[in-house]
Amino acid sequence: xxxxxxxxxxxxxxxxxxxxEVLDYRDELTIKFDKKSIVEVCNFLKSESDLDFNxxxxxxxxxxxxxxxRFTVVxxxxxxxxxxxxxxxxxxxETDCKxxxxxxxxxxxxxxxxxxxxxxxxxxxxHPDLRRMYMPEEFEYYPLRKDFxxxxxxxxxxxxxx
Amino acid sequence: xxxxxxxxHPKILEALLKARNDYTLDDALENEMVxxxxxxxxxxxGVLRLLLRLDGERIIGCVPDLGYLHRGYEKMAENMSYYEYxxxxxxxxxxxxxxxxxxxxxxxxxxAGIEAPKRAQYIRMxxxxxxxxxxxxxxxxxxxxxVGALTIFLWTLREREKILDIWDILCGARFxxxxxxxxxxxxxxQPEALAKAKWFIDQFExxxxxxxxxxxxxxxFIERVDGVGVISKEDAIDLGFCGPNLRACGMEFxxxxxxxxxxxxxxxxxxxxxxxxxxxxRYFLRLDECRESAKIVKQILEKMPQGPVQADMPKKxxxxxxxxxxxxxxxxxxxxxxxxxxxPPVGEIYHAIEGSKGELGFYLVSKxxxxxxxxxxxxxxxxxxxxxxxxxxxxxxxxxxAIIGSIDPIMGEADK
Numbered sequence: 001x002x003x004x005x006x007x008x009x010x011x012x013x014x015x016x017x018x019x020x021e022v023l024d025y026r027d028e029l030t031i032k033f034d035k036k037s038i039v040e041v042c043n044f045l046k047s048e049s050d051l052d053f054n055x056x057x058x059x060x061x062x063x064x065x066x067x068x069x070r071f072t073v074v075x076x077x078x079x080x081x082x083x084x085x086x087x088x089x090x091x092x093x094e095t096d097c098k099x100x101x102x103x104x105x106x107x108x109x110x111x112x113x114x115x116x117x118x119x120x121x122x123x124x125x126x127h128p129d130l131r132r133m134y135m136p137e138e139f140e141y142y143p144l145r146k147d148f149x150x151x152x153x154x155x156x157x158x159x160x161x162x
Numbered sequence: 163x164x165x166x167x168x169x170x171h172p173k174i175l176e177a178l179l180k181a182r183n184d185y186t187l188d189d190a191l192e193n194e195m196v197x198x199x200x201x202x203x204x205x206x207x208g209v210l211r212l213l214l215r216l217d218g219e220r221i222i223g224c225v226p227d228l229g230y231l232h233r234g235y236e237k238m239a240e241n242m243s244y245y246e247y248x249x250x251x252x253x254x255x256x257x258x259x260x261x262x263x264x265x266x267x268x269x270x271x272x273x274a275g276i277e278a279p280k281r282a283q284y285i286r287m288x289x290x291x292x293x294x295x296x297x298x299x300x301x302x303x304x305x306x307x308x309v310g311a312l313t314i315f316l317w318t319l320r321e322r323e324k325i326l327d328i329w330d331i332l333c334g335a336r337f338x339x340x341x342x343x344x345x346x347x348x349x350x351x352q353p354e355a356l357a358k359a360k361w362f363i364d365q366f367e368x369x370x371x372x373x374x375x376x377x378x379x380x381x382x383f384i385e386r387v388d389g390v391g392v393i394s395k396e397d398a399i400d401l402g403f404c405g406p407n408l409r410a411c412g413m414e415f416x417x418x419x420x421x422x423x424x425x426x427x428x429x430x431x432x433x434x435x436x437x438x439x440x441x442x443x444r445y446f447l448r449l450d451e452c453r454e455s456a457k458i459v460k461q462i463l464e465k466m467p468q469g470p471v472q473a474d475m476p477k478k479x480x481x482x483x484x485x486x487x488x489x490x491x492x493x494x495x496x497x498x499x500x501x502x503x504x505x506p507p508v509g510e511i512y513h514a515i516e517g518s519k520g521e522l523g524f525y526l527v528s529k530x531x532x533x534x535x536x537x538x539x540x541x542x543x544x545x546x547x548x549x550x551x552x553x554x555x556x557x558x559x560x561x562x563x564a565i566i567g568s569i570d571p572i573m574g575e576a577d578k
Contacts, residue, residue, distance in 0.1 A: 025509050026272055054399055057514075060538040062527055076512055076525065076540070080399070080413070083420045087512065108402025111548045119236070129177050134229035134577060137173050143237055150241050 003084050004029050007051060014044055028087060035073070035090040035099045042088070042105045045077065052081045056106035059113055061092070061120045065146040070094040071122055075102070092122055101127040119144035170198070170213065178213050178225045194222070197559070201230045205308045205563040208573030210547065212554075212562070219558050224551040228544075231577035239537035243503040244270045244344060245480060247537075252338040254539065255575040257300050258293035258518045260329065263342040268423060269513040269524035270344050274506035276478055282346040282471040283424045288359065288462045289332070289341065290424075290515070291455040295366070296325045297518035297570075298406075298448040298455075305445060305567035306377055309386045317373050324362050331355040344504065345479035346472030360463050363456050370456075374449055387441035391553040391565035394439060401552060402545040405520025407569050410447045411439035417516035428465070431458050441568035448570075478504045503532020512540075519543050519570060543576040 008022045008031065018041070021032040033041065045053040058076040069091035078085050092099050101124035102109045111133065113124045118133040121142035131137065141148055141156060170178075178196065195216045201209035209230035215223030235254065239247050251266040252259035264286045271278065278286070303318035326336040332355045333341040333348060341348050377383055393403070398411040408415055416433045418426040434450035436443035473479050480499055481492040506528045514523030520542030527536040546569050553565050 026275075026511050028511060030510075056402060057521065058512075058523065058525065058538065058540040060525060060536075062536045074525065074538075076523075080415055080420070085421070085512070106402070107397075107400040108545060108548060111544065112402075115544075129180070131173055131177060132229075134232040136229075137171050143234060148237075150237060 003051075003079075003082055007031070007045075007086065010048065010051065011041065011044070015041065028085065030087040030089060032072075032089040032091075035092055038073075038075075038088075038090050039100045039102055039105065042075070042077075042102045045086070045088075046105055051079060053077045053079045053086060055080055056102070056108045056112070057085070059102075059109055059116055061116050061122055061144075063120060063144065063146045068093070071097070071120060073099055073116065073122060077106075097121060098123045098125055100125045103127060118142070121145065170196070174213060174225060174227060178215055178223050199559075199562065201227075206566055207304065207571055209577075210566070210571060210573055212550070214554075214559070214562070216559070221554050221557055221559065221562065224554050224562075226547055226550055228547070228573075228577055231573045233578065235578045236537055236539060239534055241533065243500075243532045244274075244506075244534065245499065245504070247534075248342065249338065249340040252340055253574055254541065254578070255297070255517065255519060255522070255543070255572045256337070257572055258297035259337065259339050260289040260293040260341060261297075261515065261517045262522065263340060264290045264424075265513070265515045265517060265522045266524060267342045267344050268515060269511065269526055270504075270506070272513045273509065273511045273526050273528055274344070274478055274504055276345045276473050276475055278346045278473055279470050280425070280467050281350075281469045282473075284462055284466050285347050285351050285471065286342060287424045287426065287429075288351075288459055288466075289329075289339075291458045291462070292325050292328065292359065294455045294518040295452050295459075296322050298452050299325075301518075301567075301570040302373070302377075302445060302448055305441075305564075305570070306383060308563045308567040309383055311377060311380050311383050314373060314377055317369075317376065321366060321369055321373075324358075328355055328358050328362060331358060343472065343480060345475060346470070349482075350471045351466075356463060356466070359459060363459050363463070366456050367453070370449065370452055377445075384442065386560075387445065387564050387568065389438075390441045390557060390561050391568060392438070392440045393549060393553055395437075397552060398439065398549065401549040403520075403549050404542045404545055405516070405518070406447050406451060407444055407520070407546055407549075409434065410436045410443040412437035417514055417521060421514070423513070423515055429458050429461055441564050444568040444570075505530060505532055510536075514540060517542060519572065519575070520546065522575075539575075539578055541575040541578065543571040543573070544578075547571050547576055 011020055018033050018037050023030040045051050055078040057078050060074050062072045071092040073090050075088040115133040197214045200206040200211040211227040213225045214221050251262040254262050299318040299322045303315035306314035330336045333339050395411045395413050398408050414433055414435045431454045436447050476495045485492040486496045508530045510527040512525045514521045523540035525538040526534050529535045554562050
């Protein structure tokens with residue numbers, strides 16, 4: 001069976017209580033669901049032998065600025081067995097800016113989540129080493145948020161101590 | 163320790179002390195030591211900083227610290243049009259800028275629904291493969307130089323110079339090319355450039371064999387890298403290793419074959435793999451890939467079709483400059499595209515190519531206006547460096563230099 005129909009069907013069978021929103025755009029499959037079940041779904045996608053999404057290619061987030069759920073965390077995973085790319089999405093609100101970490105599923109998620117935290121300020125629960133990736137630890141802002149100005153904030157990056 | 167706490171941020175130090183320390187070594191040197199390697203270190207290929215925790219000379223903990231070359235290219239992408247961003251992709255992986263140009267325009271074309279003409283696709287394939295050769299030559303040369311075989315760097319750079327000369331004819335720039343355009347390439351490949359590419363490929367094979375002979379008979383080199391920095395296939399996949407490094411672990415995975423783009427499915431080439439997963443395998447793999455790329459370029463030059471090099475979509479594709487100056491319609495389109503952008507439909511896409519370091523992808527979100535709402539660069543070097551602590555633990559400091567050289571990180575890309 002075609003993976004594009006198989007994946008949503010399998011997910012709906014396995015997680016009847018979760019609401020999956022399936023989108024197919026430009027031949028790419030995107031599945032959106034609630035952030036609470038992210039680890040279970042990822043675990044299932046990886047361990048199920050028919051799917052076998054063994055490679056976490058990328059994790060990032062999108063800041064929608066004005067929407068009710070301000071951020072969307074985007075997981076870009078790949079199945080080397082089937083040569084199939086899948087995008088998972090979960091909304092995160094600014095007031096509860098947290099989502100469970102998937103480092104237990106894919107080791108590669110470690111730095112990718114750190115980068116997302118650094119750039120958007122989304123906290124990943126149970127992350128083994130949640131530090132900033134690029135910016136210095138003292139930096140108070142999250143640069144890729146839409147309210148951060150392009151030219152930066154003067155004085156926010158102090159010169160190193162002598 | 164007090165002095166160290168002043169110099170190293172406490173959070174980084176804490177991460178380092180938490181790093182794997184189940185090594186028990188009966189060493190004469192009892193005390194542990196923290197060594198700061200980089201960001202200004204000739205062997206870290208740019209501004210990679212490693213904090214190493216040492217027991218004697220053996221590494222028991224390693225924490226890479228990135229961000230010294232962070233220029234915020236993802237933020238900048240959100241504030242400029244799709245065309246304006248092409249020159250900035252040159253600065254990501256600055257060893258093979260052509261491949262980045264190709265990756266960016268392919269992503270934008272997928273988002274906007276443009277298809278480049280066949281000849282443009284062939285030219286793009288040619289420059290991407292030449293970029294791979296150019297990048298691997300630097301990787302091999304600097305890797306050999308890091309472990310003490312200095313001559314090889316001069317030999318590989320000599321070959322690389324010839325590729326830069328081809329790019330010079332092709333687009334007028336040797337290093338930061340910005341040659342591709344959305345919907346095609348900036349100008350048709352000149353017969354001189356194609357002839358030079360053909361000449362280069364013909365003489366490349368024997369010259370590469372010479373380089374290989376020089377390295378393979380160098381016992382110091384072989385003994386310093388053989389069996390060093392081993393990673394298993396499972397660990398490599400789990401840690402997001404990609405590109406040549408992943409293939410050196412025995413995983414036959416190449417986006418040119420597994421998710422074909424451009425016209426790679428019309429080409430006949432092999433995907434070299436090695437099973438050892440050590441530094442030596444990664445070096446051999448790069449040599450083999452150079453040969454395969456040369457083979458692909460040869461086929462491209464034979465099969466190169468004639469025809470236009472820019473798609474016929476005046477509302478999306480920037481017209482040629484001579485037309486802008488002489489024709490009214492083109493002037494209007496040029497004005498509209500430059501000032502308001504190409505406005506792809508609302509949606510999001512991800513497109514990746516097999517860059518010289520691995521999967522180089524762009525995730526783009528469009529809200530229907532001239533600028534991307536979100537641009538995420540999936541850089542291979544970033545994910546390759548993530549596996550570095552796993553590779554270096556248990557080895558000596560001098561091996562770290564060899565391991566960094568063998569995984570070939572480019573900080574412009576890792577730091578964005």
